[in-house]
Amino acid sequence: MFMNDQTIEQYVRQFRGLRTAPQFGGAPHKPVLLLAVIKGIEAGEINTCRIFITPGLVIGFREIWDQMVTTPHKPKFSLPFFHLRSEPFWRLVCKPGCELPRTSSNSINSFGALDASVEYAEIDERLFLLLSDPVSREVLRQELKSRYFPDTGKVAQPYTLIEDLQRQMLNDDPETYRKRIEEIEKSNPENEAEEELLVRSALFKREIPRIYNYQCAVSGMRVITSTNSPTSAQMVDACHIKPFADFKDDTIGNGLSLSPNLHRAFDRGLITINDDFVVRVSPAVIETDSPYSLRQFEGKQICLPEDPKHYPLVQNLVWHRKERWLV
Numbered sequence: 495m496f497m498n499d500q501t502i503e504q505y506v507r508q509f510r511g512l513r514t515a516p517q518f519g520g521a522p523h524k525p526v527l528l529l530a531v532i533k534g535i536e537a538g539e540i541n542t543c544r545i546f547i548t549p550g551l552v553i554g555f556r557e558i559w560d561q562m563v564t565t566p567h568k569p570k571f572s573l574p575f576f577h578l579r580s581e582p583f584w585r586l587v588c589k590p591g592c593e594l595p596r597t598s599s600n601s602i603n604s605f606g607a608l609d610a611s612v613e614y615a616e617i618d619e620r621l622f623l624l625l626s627d628p629v630s631r632e633v634l635r636q637e638l639k640s641r642y643f644p645d646t647g648k649v650a651q652p653y654t655l656i657e658d659l660q661r662q663m664l665n666d667d668p669e670t671y672r673k674r675i676e677e678i679e680k681s682n683p684e685n686e687a688e689e690e691l692l693v694r695s696a697l698f699k700r701e702i703p704r705i706y707n708y709q710c711a712v713s714g715m716r717v718i719t720s721t722n723s724p725t726s727a728q729m730v731d732a733c734h735i736k737p738f739a740d741f742k743d744d745t746i747g748n749g750l751s752l753s754p755n756l757h758r759a760f761d762r763g764l765i766t767i768n769d770d771f772v773v774r775v776s777p778a779v780i781e782t783d784s785p786y787s788l789r790q791f792e793g794k795q796i797c798l799p800e801d802p803k804h805y806p807l808v809q810n811l812v813w814h815r816k817e818r819w820l821v
Contacts, residue, residue, distance in 0.1 A: 502630050509528070518565040524581070543622045556693050562646045573602065592611040671745050698749065702750070748806075764776050775789050778820040
């Protein structure tokens with residue numbers, strides 16, 4: 495589709511005139527989310543007009559927030575994803591049978607309410623094509639930065655939340671990490687605690703595949719494309735060895751990178767891993783001959799991260815064999 499200067503100017507005007515709440519000089523949520531979307535398109539992680547709520551987008555929002563925002567606003571991802579619907583280029587598509595939940599003030603009260611009801615947001619095709627082009631993308635990005643964050647760079651940011659959470663996931667022991675989560679849940683309102691746990695969950699989902707080089711630890715499957723981002727074709731999940739709901743543990747030693755079918759098999763105890771990082775298949779599994787059988791992985795050494803510090807904790811594997819493996 496041919497794009498002319500008038501088309502670019504149309505979206506420049508719309509980006510310049512975003513409807514934002516007036517508190518503290520204007521809420522930064524919408525421009526931060528749009529910058530995160532631009533970053534996702536540039537990285538090849540967003541490749542259609544449909545904007546899904548993904549770990550990459552959630553983390554991108556928080557990284558940009560920490561870099562750009564100096565006002566006392568709360569970094570709530572759900573607010574701009576919901577309220578951008580008031581802009582002419584952003585539409586929300588609900589999940590089948592769901593309606594858009596709204597508070598008495600015509601807002602959204604939590605990320606959970608948003609995620610439960612909204613399938614994705616959709617932007618104009620013309621806008622997506624502009625953001626897919628490096629030149630016009632940079633014009634629109636700089637418009638957002640200069641209009642809403644003119645003083646960014648004048649204030650030194652000592653650290654970002656994402657960097658801090660990465661250190662916790664890499665360096666905390668499970669008990670220390672669990673206490674952090676319990677303190678967050680105890681000392682914050684429910685919706686604010688939900689947003690922080692969302693960021694942590696998104697980071698776990700991003701970091702575990704990265705540490706395993708986007709490869710399934712059991713099957714060795716790794717899919718790549720010609721794009722500049724391995725996450726654009728990511729075919730593996732971040733799997734908790736011990737369930738987060740019970741143990742509040744997002745540390746690296748409680749994670750495995752598994753393809754979706756093997757993730758499900760691991761969660762259901764159909765496969766497990768011994769202390770030498772060798773796969774065991776449950777004797778309860780009965781299969782027909784198939785190239786997709788679980789039995790083919792019996793006795794296979796799993797693929798491990800490059801750094802031994804990132805290996806699964808043996809104590810977690812022991813727990814899984816005791817509590818989940820079907821014998």
